[in-house]
Amino acid sequence: xTRSVLVYEHLHAWCAGAHGWQERGKRGSKTSHWxxxxxxxxxxxxxxxxxxxxxxxxxxxxxxxxxxxxxxCKNIARGGxxxxxxxxxxxxxxxxxxxxxxxxxxxxxxxxxxGSYDTGIASYVTVSGNYAYVxxxxxxxxxxxxxxxxxxxxxxxxxxxxxxxSVAISGNYAYVxxxxxxxxxxxxxxxxxxxxxGNYDVRGYARAVVVSGxxxxxxxxxxxxxxxxxxxxxxxxxxxxxxxxRDTYGVAVSExxxxxxxxxxxxxxxNVSNKEQPVLAGSYNxxxxxxxxxVSGxxxxxxxxxxxxxxxxxxxxxxxxxxxTYDAISHVETVIVSGxxxxxxxxxxxxxxxxxxxAExxxxxxxxDTDGDAHAxxVSGxxxxxxxxxxxxxxxxxxxxxxxxxxxxxxxxxxxxxxSLETTQKPVKSPxxxxxxxxxxxxxxxxxxxxxxxxxxxxx
Numbered sequence: 001x002t003r004s005v006l007v008y009e010h011l012h013a014w015c016a017g018a019h020g021w022q023e024r025g026k027r028g029s030k031t032s033h034w035x036x037x038x039x040x041x042x043x044x045x046x047x048x049x050x051x052x053x054x055x056x057x058x059x060x061x062x063x064x065x066x067x068x069x070x071x072x073c074k075n076i077a078r079g080g081x082x083x084x085x086x087x088x089x090x091x092x093x094x095x096x097x098x099x100x101x102x103x104x105x106x107x108x109x110x111x112x113x114x115g116s117y118d119t120g121i122a123s124y125v126t127v128s129g130n131y132a133y134v135x136x137x138x139x140x141x142x143x144x145x146x147x148x149x150x151x152x153x154x155x156x157x158x159x160x161x162x163x164x165x166s167v168a169i170s171g172n173y174a175y176v177x178x179x180x181x182x183x184x185x186x187x188x189x190x191x192x193x194x195x196x197x198g199n200y201d202v203r204g205y206a207r208a209v210v211v212s213g214x215x216x217x218x219x220x221x222x223x224x225x226x227x228x229x230x231x232x233x234x235x236x237x238x239x240x241x242x243x244x245x246r247d248t249y250g251v252a253v254s255e256x257x258x259x260x261x262x263x264x265x266x267x268x269x270x271n272v273s274n275k276e277q278p279v280l281a282g283s284y285n286x287x288x289x290x291x292x293x294x295v296s297g298x299x300x301x302x303x304x305x306x307x308x309x310x311x312x313x314x315x316x317x318x319x320x321x322x323x324x325t326y327d328a329i330s331h332v333e334t335v336i337v338s339g340x341x342x343x344x345x346x347x348x349x350x351x352x353x354x355x356x357x358x359a360e361x362x363x364x365x366x367x368x369d370t371d372g373d374a375h376a377x378x379v380s381g382x383x384x385x386x387x388x389x390x391x392x393x394x395x396x397x398x399x400x401x402x403x404x405x406x407x408x409x410x411x412x413x414x415x416x417x418x419x420s421l422e423t424t425q426k427p428v429k430s431p432x433x434x435x436x437x438x439x440x441x442x443x444x445x446x447x448x449x450x451x452x453x454x455x456x457x458x459x460x
Contacts, residue, residue, distance in 0.1 A: 111353065111366045119144075121389055123137055124164075131144065135166060162179060162180040179206070182200050183200045184196060200237065205222070208249065223243070239275045245264070247264070250334075269282045286307070290302050291334075298315040307327060308328065309342060311359045345386065353365045370386055371391050374386050
């Protein structure tokens with residue numbers, strides 16, 4: 001028999017033990033005993049647990065007012081063979097630690113707040129070098145110098161793109177999609193004064209864009225996939241189009257293929273070797289609403305709204321097959337992939353990091369619940385940059401090495417302490433970066449709990 005003791009910090013729909021639980025969204029720490037077993041991977045065997053104020057003994061997958069999330073009950077501890085041993089489990093929302101009888105400690109993914117900037121209402125972000133390029137519903141296209149992660153500063157902006165939605169960076173140019181202007185090309189060689197060089201009105205609602213070589217691939221909602229020649233920045237021209245069955249929300253490009261997220265019909269693969277006449281290569285129908293897609297190696301990763309993350313094997317583009325899913329996410333907006341990890345934004349739950357090293361059995365690696373509505377993420381080096389709605393740009397230390405940007409597809413400081421575009425003062429570091437999160441007061445509380453429980457264990 002294994003005895004586990006769970007200590008929670010900023011509980012967010014995680015499993016609480018049979019002798020106690022803490023409501024979703026409350027900040028604090030809690031110790032809860034559960035006299036059940038863990039398997040060698042740290043998964044709960046008995047599952048006599050609760051979520052918030054709801055209980056489901058069979059699956060431990062109920063969250064009040066939300067969809068099932070059985071995945072969050074897994075991987076409470078990792079590493080080592082724990083079968084038959086007595087352990088103490090310390091559970092944080094983005095970090096899981098275990099202490100063995102010998103006192104050794106291991107830590108899973110740890111995502112921590114670094115800094116933020118209140119751009120207004122951030123809806124999209126991409127990163128190139130020391131700069132983050134943010135689409136903001138209030139201030140348009142915003143460029144921030146993020147060389148100092150704790151105190152990012154705005155260098156310039158361009159607000160003359162109506163209803164901008166996403167952006168891709170290639171060289172000294174930014175390619176911005178907008179509801180009314182289509183594809184807009186901006187020269188960003190001068191970060192203080194980005195200049196519009198040209199645009200192409202794709203006639204639909206341009207939601208996402210990927211640039212490869214001299215071509216921009218635009219996900220244009222009901223107008224399908226639109227290919228634009230951008231070799232002439234002042235006069236981009238239409239090249240070809242492929243209309244999907246419903247709405248095109250996201251696009252990724254790899255070699256001669258464009259992978260399209262079709263809102264109601266899942267993944268559509270288009271052969272774009274002939275840019276003027278793109279043709280269907282294959283497709284895979286998915287449940288949910290396909291709103292974003294990323295491609296890495298033989299797999300396409302599709303953001304499927306309330307159905308979570310779907311992983312599709314595209315090694316045979318003519319006959320793609322579903323490899324695996326991760327559905328313990330309430331509302332996926334975007335997905336990017338780097339190495340063995342998929343970085344997913346959940347509008348309700350912030351940044352979710354999924355280990356996809358086993359495409360057939362993806363599992364939670366880490367998470368960070370931002371204060372706003374997480375719409376998009378970019379990853380560069382050890383840092384994740386989240387477009388967090390009304391909380392602006394949030395910079396997190398993600399604990400893994402990666403460099404990638406979205407294909408579209410600190411907790412943000414309070415208004416009193418976070419700079420905005422309306423001020424010229426140097427940004428102030430969020431107080432939360434020095435307090436809660438996964439350090440500070442609650443980390444101390446967790447460590448004290450560990451020490452106390454280890455002492456009790458020795459006495460017994």
